[in-house]
Amino acid sequence: MRRAWTRELLGWFAALGVSIAVAGQVAASARSELLFRDGDSLIVAMFARSALAGGPLDWAMSSVLFLPESGVFAGVDALLPLDLDGLLAVNAVVNLLALYGVIRLTAGRRHEGSAPVAWSLVALCAFGVLAATETSASRDALELASLQLTTTYYSSTVVALIAVIGLMRRALDRPGPVCVVAVAPIAAVATLTNPLFAVWATVPLTVLLAIGFFRSRARGRMLLLLAVLVGGTALGFLARIPFSAWIANTGAGYAQPELWMQSIGYYGGLLGDRLSTPLGLLGALVTAALIVLAAFRTARASTDAERFVAAAGWMLPLLVTLGAIALGTHAARYLQPIAFAPLLALVAAPRALRLPERPARQAAAVASIVLLVAGGLSIPRLAAAAQAPDPDLTCVTDWVNASGRTGAGQFWSVRLPKAHLDDPAQLVQVDNRLNAYAWLVNRTDFAVGEVSFLVEDAQSVQWELPTPAVPESVVPCGRYRILDYGSTTLPLGPPHS
Template sequence: MTQVGAVRRRGAAEVAGWVAALAPALVAVAVVASTSSWLLYRDGDSVVVALMADSLRRGDPQDWALSPVLFLPETAVYAGLSLFGFGTAATLTLNAVVNLLAVYGGIRLVAGRRRAGAVRGAVFAFAAFVGLILLEGPAGMPGLHLALLTATTTYYSATVVATLVVAGLVRRLLDGAPVRRVLAGIVVVAAVSTLTNPLFVVWCVLPVVGVVGILLYGRRLAPRTASSVAGAVLIGAAIGYLARAPFAGNIVAAGGQYLRPDQADAALAHVAGAIGGTIGRWDGVLWSVAVLALLVACGVVGMRAWRRRDAAVAAVCAIAVAAPVAATLLVVVAGTDADRYLQPWVFLPILVLAVAPPPVSVPRAVGVATAGALALAGVVAVPLAAAAAGRGDADLACVTRWVEQSGRTGAGQFWTVRAPKLALADPSQLVQVDHTLRPYDWLVNRGERRGPVTFLVEGAADAPYELPAGLSPLAATPVACGRYTILDFGSRVLPLGDPRN
């Protein structure tokens, strides 16, 4: 009876943990949906998963031009959620909640089993992650916005969760979990994650191998255990990389094209500017202090675990420090201004709260009041998120209505045409082109039929079109749709050049 009671108590604690995570997840999504709706619903990159899932649902010919990221888990999750029939914006909102709960699940795995405070530590760590989302503010503000990217379907949410899961599996193995089962889990997660996003190698594989090597050198791990962990993650990554071969025709930008060490100075200048923009805001200062404090705590807790020969906690803390450093080195070597590669800075240092939760003793009344406040916040967040998802976009509706009523095919540049393509019942009515009218094969289905182009959709930020000789925008009839302008050339066909990516 005692054992049954203990199982029930553990089950109740797990349910309570998930419920406690749901409320802040709903609050975070409501805030992101309300303040960064463009990023969540209409950003040129953010809509790719919805475009892919909708194309599969319609049974369109599939010939996608993709970056090295294949978005396989993200597309599967979105496609599954779309079966509820809520519509695109609502499905993206629900997907954001699922993403954040998946982050909690990864954190909970890291926190360990049958350990006092494991659920509490996982909830604390997840609350810290949500806190970072709220402190980042709207995506359009200056500074770094790394945590809120996890709410999108595009910016590597699956890779974030996979990295947490592998860290958790490593911790479980070092804590004495069944070796074969855990190693098999590491291989599967590493294989799927490398298949869909090679960035996983930098965020997870290399840090895990490096940390295991350090623990082996410091005699904190037995050679057999160290070789098993390193071998599992490396074998999984190798399987995933080889499994990318069938998708070679879809990957139009090879990984090597992203390595531009000659642009390292520009990348460092961009990072410095982003940090400057972050600490130039009061909430950015709090965000920066929190991230640094968590990173320092990882170092302190990790060293204490090292001294008492607790390899499991030492490994988690070391990964939480090594991965952000590896991600930063990648940014420098890649010579890029893509802040999204720096996400390990926000989702890994929080793990110190999961493996070493601060001792908190509060009166029962305070605990009940806190739980009630969380529940109330979650309940209030639902209609706010629903309102943000249901908020109409008159400009977008104007474009899609005109295009559908025309029955013709038009074209537009990447950042302008993506949201209208997603909103159309037949996305092939809009061809994605560059400013010279060459089809721009980037995150788009090349299998779409392309009719004769007789109009252009342009936005204020588009590069000026360079039309063929004898054609001028002045010859078109402009149709104003807010931030969009449709240039209707009537029966005149605009010739398209050779595709490019």
């Protein structure tokens, strides 16, 4: 028992080292734009801080509620005296540790001849390699692994999906009610916060369990797992009803089956862009190798549990991709299972290498220490990325904080300054006609009714103000400009999403 706990603890320490190293690498690349400055990526931080402040909450969310993500961010914020970028950096490490945890769950219980901790670390390292090959600043690039480091792009959904697979694997490995019952609350919470869980997990795993029902001797357990998964997902959809006032978009409009041809062209173009760089090609080859390994493991599996996990490694990317095309979607983030599902090939059958026990333990301890040290050496790199000066942003936030007044800006232009203000309500989110834009924002901001300055940058659409007005002064702040109307106020139009 003591050896088992030591082994698990070494695994977590090594995973921490890998997580810090990967986060440091991604944060040091152009991908840091998604970690620290992307308009979408700031919603969790803004919501969590609003909730911690104890003010009124009337949020306009997308179809995703970000509840687990916000809980994690709020916990980190409450524990650590860091600024916003520092908290986002720590959150990236926490997300990767959570990924390791569910991969370890999926690797199964340790028994004679298995090495689930070692193979879970190998899987996390493989994921880190994929993330390290992703260096674009674009949220629409086919660079899917690094999205797990953000607070916004479905990190909790990824963790929930792999956790469900892990629980099902353990339920198939050894009969018992605990793992079976645990599937339901995870599916319910995952669906409550993000209905995409039903597309990524419930539908593909239903297919896998249905196939297993006809091929396996454990038909009763397969059927029970299927019922619990579908039941938990249904409960999650029901639980969304009380949050309907916060859901500005149910997501139904994202499905446009008639655009499936355009969807093929869109994703094909993203794939071409990914393969056009050496790092992108390397990432694609690693992914392809893992998918092939998953198919091989499926064919050679010796138990239902191994077969289920291995099959998920190649069937989830296939079914999710086909589903995304069939629904006519145009967003790279919907294909995230391509990045994380193939990792399951490495833990489907985590067999130990045939080495003498003592040298094997020593090698594992040395490897864990090396990975932890590598992570420690990456802390300054991650900290430097989180503390990188942004004089343009500082110029805007200092001016707005000192003004004591309320201004406005368009979504992509105003999100970053708004998130960094002492009082985010000082910047109201509007469209180019000064109508309140109720999207990923607290609608209580709109109660001010009027503003006296506008913040703009190159992403801002030309203003069409409801009343003619000329700014008394224009404050240059690098890539931003502040149009200060002084004593003149501009009325806000009706809110829309």
